[in-house]
Amino acid sequence: MAEHEQGMGLRSRLVDVGVELVTTEGAGALSLREIARRAGVSHGAPRRYFPTHVALLSAIARRGFEDLAVRVMEAAGDRRADPRGRLMALGRLYIDFALTNRGMFELMFRHDLLESNHLGLRETSLPLFATFVELVDRARPASGAEPQVVAGALWANLHGIAQLWGWGSLQLAVGADDVDPLLRAALDAHLGPEAR
The missing domain is CATH 1.10.357.10 (Tetracycline Repressor, domain 2)
Structure with a gap:
């Protein structure tokens, strides 16, 4: 259960980072790599929660x-x-x-x-x-x-x-x-x- 909650926390954090990024830099700045970098995770981590x-x-x-x-x-x-x-x-x-x-x-x-x-x-x-x-x-x-x-x-x-x-x-x-x-x-x- 804790792993599921932790996963949901990371999923939410990725979206939060994306919202902040689109707000400050526009839609063109929304790459998976940049969102992962700003969330402090590996560039492959978002794919665990968002397949595309x-x-x-x-x-x-x-x-x-x-x-x-x-x-x-x-x-x-x-x-x-x-x-x-x-x-x-x-x-x-x-x-x-x-x-x-x-x-x-x-x-x-x-x-x-x-x-x-x-x-x-x-x-x-x-x-x-x-x-x-x-x-x-x-x-x-x-x-x-x-x-x-x-x-x-x-x-x-x-x-x-x-x-x-x-x-x-x-x-x-x-x-x-x-x-x-x-x-x-x-x-x-x-x-x-x-x-x-």
Whole structure:
């Protein structure tokens, strides 16, 4: 039993080191060798717990999704509150997470990791999406489209805003230094103009 607990401790430490590395140096720095070095183990040790590099990266990305989910649940606030206001708050949170956790955000949405679905990685994004669907449904999109479709389009829009804002492209294109007008425009585009 002690060996199993020790193994779980090393597994967790490898993921912790990976999270720290992606946070400080970006997704490109996440080699098995570097993670092992920083964890103070041989370069072959991670393979005992993660048979492939993708498996270890998926465990690290899962931490990112878990962190984002906790933030979303905290920001979701009072379920009786205005759904459009809550969507605006969640949009800000999503973009802020993307901008302050750039390496993790990039890792979380890597196609190869999501495609491999190690540790059920694809499913870790579903609680976030379910929150968007619920709020879109309560906000009643003007198009009459299914809430899942509208929420998917809104999520894609937010993801694009986050990426382009992080690159500096949107600020240059729209001459803005505040993301809120873009968020309001995205909500208007997907839900219809806000009732005054």
